[in-house]
Amino acid sequence: MRNIKLTVSYEGTDFHGFQVQPGLRTVQGELELALQKLTGEPVQVIGSGRTDAGVHAWGQIVNFHTASRIPTEKWAIALNVNLPQDLVVRAAEEVPESFHARFDAVxxxxxxxxxxxxxxxxxxxxxxxxxxxxxxxxxxxxxxxxxxxxxxxxxxxxxxxxxxxxxxxxxxxxxxxxxxxxxxxxxxxxxxxxxxxxxxxxxxxxxxxxxxxxxxxxxxxxxxxxxxxxxxxxxxxxxxxxxxxxx
Missing domain, CATH: 3.30.70.660 (Pseudouridine synthase I, catalytic domain, C-terminal subdomain)
Known part of the structure; x- marks a missing residue:
């Protein structure tokens, strides 16, 4: 399994916050949908923290684990094709297995x-x-x-x-x-x-x-x-x- 770290930006107006909520449009939910389309896997996205409904982000950090062999430099492009216009992946990198977007943040x-x-x-x-x-x-x-x-x-x-x-x-x-x-x-x-x-x-x-x-x-x-x-x-x-x- 690989551990991929993403830097994402989003315009929070039309999101019900970051965290997945049943029946509501969220940043985590949109990312997980796009990742499942790309990998065919049920991928869980880990965020550095939650942002409330209406709050924006320029440099939110997330990570996820995947068996996909998509090259690291292709993740941002591939994901942005499958994401809505108010959510953009700005960078992607492969990180050590132990990296955790939330717990490693200082x-x-x-x-x-x-x-x-x-x-x-x-x-x-x-x-x-x-x-x-x-x-x-x-x-x-x-x-x-x-x-x-x-x-x-x-x-x-x-x-x-x-x-x-x-x-x-x-x-x-x-x-x-x-x-x-x-x-x-x-x-x-x-x-x-x-x-x-x-x-x-x-x-x-x-x-x-x-x-x-x-x-x-x-x-x-x-x-x-x-x-x-x-x-x-x-x-x-x-x-x-x-x-x-x-x-």
Missing amino acids: GKIYRYQIDRGMFPDVFARRYAWHVPYLLDIEKMRKAAEYLVGELDFTSFCNAGTPLEDKVREIQQVTLVERGNLLSITVQGSGFLWNMVRIIAGTLTDVGKGRIDPERIPEMLQALDRTKAGVTAPAHGLTLIEVLYPRT
């Missing part, structure tokens, strides 16, 4: 985009949250500094998150302005359910003047979801890159 980079124009940018409507306010970017940057480090993010994840251990390490949070578009990029060791969206929503509340930057430590210490800001909409979020140890 970090991820997400980007959240906000459209600050008075009127929505029709060409950004699927990829950016329209927030027609004058945001105080320096206050948002100040607030973001408090989120860097190894911290308990209970207040910054969905209250229904099943995991007991909610400690995660955030290495950096950066804000970049390009015209009306504001990008919030977050790099961390791992992320909880809705964590980046709640970070983006909270920073936006700071930018609007609804939350003082110095309240962020208090929010973290509260371990209470109701103490942090709003959950930003899914469509502004993109998984940019999954990080693995260098070999």
Whole structure:
């Protein structure tokens, strides 16, 4: 058996998230259908993690095991012929049998985009949250500094998150302005359910003047979801890159 690693991109608008769900269109489901057509095998795709309905990805990583002898350099081309237009395989490589897209990942980079124009940018409507306010970017940057480090993010994840251990390490949070578009990029060791969206929503509340930057430590210490800001909409979020140890 061979172990094949894929780098995939998808426009999440018309997907019900990454993970297979009966009767619903998902990224994992479309990949497995295409792989079965190519190989004749019932192939299980392993993702680096789940993305929710409406969330996009530029560099999602998956792997699968197969007995097929399709040359490594042909996988991307062959799969893209069988995939819908909103899901593309950007790269393929054969990796050691032990490689696991989820368990071997050591970090991820997400980007959240906000459209600050008075009127929505029709060409950004699927990829950016329209927030027609004058945001105080320096206050948002100040607030973001408090989120860097190894911290308990209970207040910054969905209250229904099943995991007991909610400690995660955030290495950096950066804000970049390009015209009306504001990008919030977050790099961390791992992320909880809705964590980046709640970070983006909270920073936006700071930018609007609804939350003082110095309240962020208090929010973290509260371990209470109701103490942090709003959950930003899914469509502004993109998984940019999954990080693995260098070999």
